[in-house]
Amino acid sequence: MSRGLVWSSLKLKSKVDAGKGKENGAPEVLPATSDHSMVKWGNKLLLLDGNSKANSDSMIVRFIDPETHACGVIETSGEAPVSRGGHSVTLVDPVACNFSEVFCIIFLCLDRQTPPAPRFEHTAAINGDRYLLIFGGCSHSIFFNDLHVLDLQTMEWSQPEVQGDLVTPRAGHSGVTIGENWYIVGGGDNKNGCPETLVLNMSKLAWAALASVKERDPLASEGLSVCSVLINGERYLVAFGGYNGKYNNEVFAMRLKPRDASRPKIFQSPAAAAASNSIGQDLASEIDALKEEKKVLELSLTEVRAENSRLAEKIDEVNGTHAELSKELHSVQGQRVAERSRCFKLEAQIAELQKMLESLQSVENEVQLLRRQKSTLEQEIERNAAQRQGSGGVWRWIAG
Incomplete structure (x- = not known):
């Protein structure tokens, strides 16, 4: 699981002597390179040779200043070693020592316990001045993601159980230690690049993914280098070069979050x-x-x-x-x-009909009154008629 750290690209400024341009046969300031070595020297990062399209016959030493963002070629004295790639380098105060020129054979009693399988393009680190850790690498047919530890006191190998995030097999990656943390950048398996920037807590033997990039990103290539520097009091990882189908000459930096240091554990x-x-x-x-x-x-x-x-x-x-x-x-x-x-x-x-009905009621009352008057009148007429008939009969009787 990514912890939210982010790589950012550094824009460098070439520092070239006025009288030593390309037309005078001077080497390219910072060509796209892989399989080189990088070591911190003072406030600068030294890049020693490697493979590129601009290969030369002798070793070329270049520098990057992470504070001023300047880069250039360092003029060296003496007889320069022949050009090479895939070598390693360490700083022996105050001289940079190229271990491709020093052949040291140490018999490590490899028959004790189970040594790692034969491999190349792996990374190695020292923890607590006692333990030599070997991670990843490949043979001619297999890519590894295992971790092996050599106890330099007992000269015994072991393959401890590791915890944390899942780590994919890789070779051609680069690593740098800061305290008890071992940072791993890049690598691949000849098919895909490894996009995760990993950190191994060497005391707890726990992996964690700090950041992730796209698979075709220069930071996911093989043969790149990584180093640790202090810039304005803050700790940075600086990565350069690599090969992912083409040589790269981009420089990337990632600011690390401060962590509490803890004492290494004796686990072998x-x-x-x-x-x-x-x-x-x-x-x-x-x-x-x-x-x-x-x-x-x-x-x-x-x-x-x-x-x-x-x-x-x-x-x-x-x-x-x-x-x-x-x-x-x-x-x-x-x-x-x-x-x-x-x-x-x-x-x-x-409402209109109701008004009309109210007026009809008064008419009805008048009609009833008239009907009663008519009835009374008719009754009077009948009585009068009857009287007249009775009166005429008497007179007729008298007259007869």
Whole structure:
């Protein structure tokens, strides 16, 4: 898991003598290079030879000043060694010593315990002035990601269990130690570059990824170099060169976060080795348990994803129904407005009719009165008629 550190490119300024340009046969200031060596010398970084398209017959020493961003070629005296690549260099105060010129054979009792398989293009580091650590590298057919430790007191090899992030096999990488931390940059397996910048806590034997770049980035190439410098009181890693299908001459720097230093642990004695194996077994069982838990979680995740898919379908269906209901609601609301307008008109008509009915009631009352008067009049007429008939009969009787 990346810790959030970032590499940044340094823009360098060439420092060339006025009378020694390319036309005078002077070497290129900073050509694209791989398989070189880099060592800190004072406030400068020295680059010793390596492979490039601008190879020369003799070794060329170049420099980079990380504070001023200047670079150039250092003029050396004496007979220069022949040009080479893949060599190593260390600083023997105050002289830089090229170990391609020094042949030292040390018999390390390699029959004790299990030495690492034969390899090249690996990295090595010293921890606590006692332990020699070997990481990665390759044979002619195999790339390694293993870690081997040689106890320089007992002259015994061991391959301790390591913790932390997974580390891919690589060769052609570069490393530098700062305190108990061993920083690894670049490398590859002839197919892909290694994009992670790694750090190994040599006391805890734990790997961690600090940063990551793209696989075709110069920092993910083979044959690059890395060194540690102080710039304005802050610790930086500075990387240069490498080959990933083409030679690179870019310089990159990464500021490290300050960390608390801790004392190195002695982990290669027999008792410590047994303890390490016991811890390794416990870790293996814990890893198995975590794998089982991971399977259960993955199964649960699959079920949750399926349920989410079903819910998404239901949500789509509900959304479709909601859209149809919304359309129907708008239609009903329109009809409601029309009906409300019609109701208002009907209420107005009813009010008019009620007024008319009120006037009709008074007419009805007058009609009833007239009917009663008519009935009374008719009764009087009938009585009068009857009286007249009775009166005429008497007179007729008298007259007869």
